[in-house]
Amino acid sequence: MPYEKVDTLAINTIRTLAVDATARANSGHPGAPMGMAPVAHVLFNRFMTFNPKNPGWVNRDRFVLSNGHGCMLQYALLHLFGYAVSLDDLKNFRQLDSITPGHPEAHDTPGIEVTTGPLGQGFANAVGLAIAQAHTGAVFNKPNFELINNYTYMFFGDGCAMEGIASEAASMAGHLQLGNLIAIYDDNHISIDGDTKCAFTEDVMKRFEAYGWHTQHVEDGDNDLEGIEKAIVAAKEVKDKPSVIKLTTTIGFGSKLQGTGGVHGNPLKADDMKQVKEKFGFDPEKTFVVPQEVYDMYHKHAADGAAAEQEWNKLFESYGKEHKDLHDDLVRRLTRDLPEGWQNKLPTYKPTDAAIASRKLSETVLEAIHDAIPELLSGSADLTGSNNTRWKKAVDFQPPSLGIGDWSGRYLRYGVREHAMAAVMNGMSAYGTIIPAGGTFLNFVSYAAGAVRLSSLSHQRVIYVATHDSIGLGEDGPTHQPIETLAHFRALPNMMVWRPADGNETSAAYYMALTSKQTPSILALTRQNLPQLEGSTIEKAIKGGYVALENKDANVTLVSTGSEVSLCLETVKKLGEEGIKARVVSLPCVEVFDAQDKDYKLSVIPDGIPTLSVEVMSTLGWEKYSHEQFGLNRFGASAPYKEVYKKFEFTPEGIAKRAKATIDFYKDVKPLRSPLNRAFTQLI
Template identity: 40%
Template structure:
């Protein structure tokens, strides 16, 4: 490497150290160790390696960097600021403050240049795998011999915690299996965790583990620019499989008394230590000091970055003229367009009755597959049971990315993090499937998708005790309440195939995460649920049976219990009771309605309010009140046929009548 460039990169590295330790100190909170230990690598990455444009952070063919070790966020923020992203020095000084662009852990959509919301360790590796896979899919679909539109790489910086968390094993195994040759994982191997030295809890051979996954493995000294250039240039030009780089670092490098120890990990260095660190590094005492030469270097580099994108744009223009049909497809995916007649097409789908909603969902999905090329889906080895296969399209395989179906294997958590990464390409709408009870494996990834408002569709089947003989290990009880508690989630539990059609429409229209909760058992078609989208599903709850006079009872149900509620209503009318029945497929969408509509559906004196749902009652008091009655599950289930379970747990017409009329 050129000697002058190495000097400049060293200045950049020290600027990263200075900004990071001072921002953490000013906030009196944060993690200075990683930013200081990985400063040279960051300088090389942003100063020499990345092909991107800080003035257009969403350029499609940019190289991406995912900071899986999100606690080291000041490393990323410092480099984004220095390299010309929309992140000012005042933003750096505002680290970890209310409504700042520099929250404690990087958040997608808040800060330009942040490619994924990270912090819970290991998940960023999965996001990077998903982004890399998404880019391979897009390259397969749109690249042509003279028009390499998608050629970028995904770099991911992970720490010891990321490597130890099981999700990184799931996704790394998956990436090796698919031979993703645009993915580079850099392991910040500093031998220190928050509680002490790594050797106290970890002794495996990580390099051999990644060899076993099918990755190319390298090892470098984090402070050797020449070796960095040699290895990363080789990877950029000759990569044939995912690459793992064991990067030996010193946590808190530069700190005279805390470098190499856990004291540099998760708390400020302290004013005296910062002063001594600056002296040791030859930095001036001025707070938040950045040499003018560093800014000038990145200003010059920015001109090259802009030119690089402009060259790509010109290639894209020529490609769009030569391949107009591909360009039309590109726009449909980039804009996530829905057909104008989507509702009409969905309503025209003919289905038999009775039908499990998991089956009707697959019928809908296979219609959508032809209408929406942006849909890419997969399952955790359950596609034949959760019915998530797009039958007319192939499976994505090693070095064959033209398919639309992904076999994730038994890797639920990894699947969810990869799906988030696929969505972060901004051209793919991913869906993933498994049984509802296994959503627990995925919960933290679902939470981060919700925090990021990422459009992922989760298809969860086997939604209640009524799946039957598999028993309580597989029968979800608390899961509906648990998932509804996550902000920004739209959880939809449809009652029949009419609501399934509209549930898919709602999920496709919502630019955040949606959960479709579907039955294993067959459900009868309910003509009262055959209502236009704007009158039913788009409201979250709607009246499916109206009382003649003031109601004695108002029954509110979801999913398979809607038909039961209608049967109970008929039985109540036989004993001269007035009954209103409400289907409430999505609490969250109903919450978004105006007060007038909510009052129309559930307001006023509606008699005794009753919820009927084969899950725990937690949360239902909001809709039925403290005096309401909840027909629910307050224990785990049992292994038995569905009819026996209904009788055992009180989900029969007679059992419910006894409760309501006693």
């Protein structure tokens, strides 16, 4: 179908909407929307299948704007195609409580698949979406029922191309031969510092070839709509490689400042806006103008998408007759509910059971539940044998041609790519049919911090299996021993940080991680063995904190997590020998504990006696739950772990000494309130 006047009109409508919205907000990025409007038009109107009335349709094509600062491009498209994004929403671009924030947020805006803006994230999210499609297709597609066959399209710019996370994800996508992934590289030669010549002179396409991608170049991305179309057609024909199309464009096309950094992140000046609109045949006196024929064309495409969904629904209904279990399983997965009764598979432990490292306890959970929860997809950033993330019969998720797995495999070898792993998991979670769990050492979750933050912000149910959680890893030493890491992620909103003390608590951590549909989790797990506690149960631990050892006339409460809880229990005996009574609280997840009612919380950390926290890392934040803190506000040491614990006095003796100092220090304070009693409530 040839391109006509209305196509140009649509492209210029997108451009002028971006100009108007950024001008009205006096903030935002007009350059990328103006430069990428042509490819966006061709892609959305000629290739992508979606139903704006049901943005949740599972087999829709996915679109990711990795250069998320250009989000007015995306908001304009969502509006024009008839998603629940109104012209008023565009007018409220970057305003308080609007659905059109400064960068696209999946949770806020219908039609936004993933939260982007932090550069490189969207690139890796798209790889995750493509992996999810390949996997979901392999699991559910049957002869005559190609239920899941959508493509993932992604735009990225020079900024994303420079980010390490995108390099990691691109290498992974090439290895995985993701033919369902098509990326458009906006080669506009401009980043915030100006011409990319100043910092970025590599041969990007050659690099992608090295990763195993199919590459093309469209030289005139501003005008060559046919060329863009042909390239996307060619990309779709390549089934065993991801595709990237380098599209040379002019940033801020139409502006007097086009092709310069001046149009990247600043609204156009009044006279520039005027000439742009005149150039494009728009009335310079009017704003937010959408010609009816543009609406008509796009709404027709949207109607085709709605019809495609209807067709699909019929297909899915027939599928239900031939493959009832699979049908029902897919329906269930999309609700994000877990299969009934799965939790009965969770292992429980008695105090007489053997001492086991919590990384091993985690493996036992995965071994026990993987059959019951088919959407669980595990993996590791090249630490499989250390993270214990793989159940014995797991099949690797791999392109079948490699002969070491297949697309239905539920174990992903992420390689040593922590940051991409986290963002790929965000993409997989966003797809809607998978719960991803990925392992690395707790210390190296920090490498992924940028993506972990977006797990939280975009409400993805992602599980970080973070082993080797402290100085307890021993010989690897300070370069690998987390000190600041738990404080970091406890300060991150909408993140559950779990540090289980034994088997029952590990099961509880998984229970909460898997059933919290809108919240990611970090499970901090030990390398060293931990005894099974007397007082632990799954039911208690899922409250985030509980009394592990009660003592009605206690002089002090010891509150602790993970490997230090059993040390505290030993300390109680030692204190008892000196006539001092102590009680012990296990607090495996402060975020979940915070959500309990106040009476319960005060029964755990009560008024009247002082509390000492015990955790072998930064004390930062423990003041919220304790009067005094015993921790490690320095780097660790390389040695067998028991020696390291001793060096830093994490022994019953060392804890007892500080417990006595705590009791002594608070004996004159009246009233001695629980630290949980606060003068006012925090905003949430």
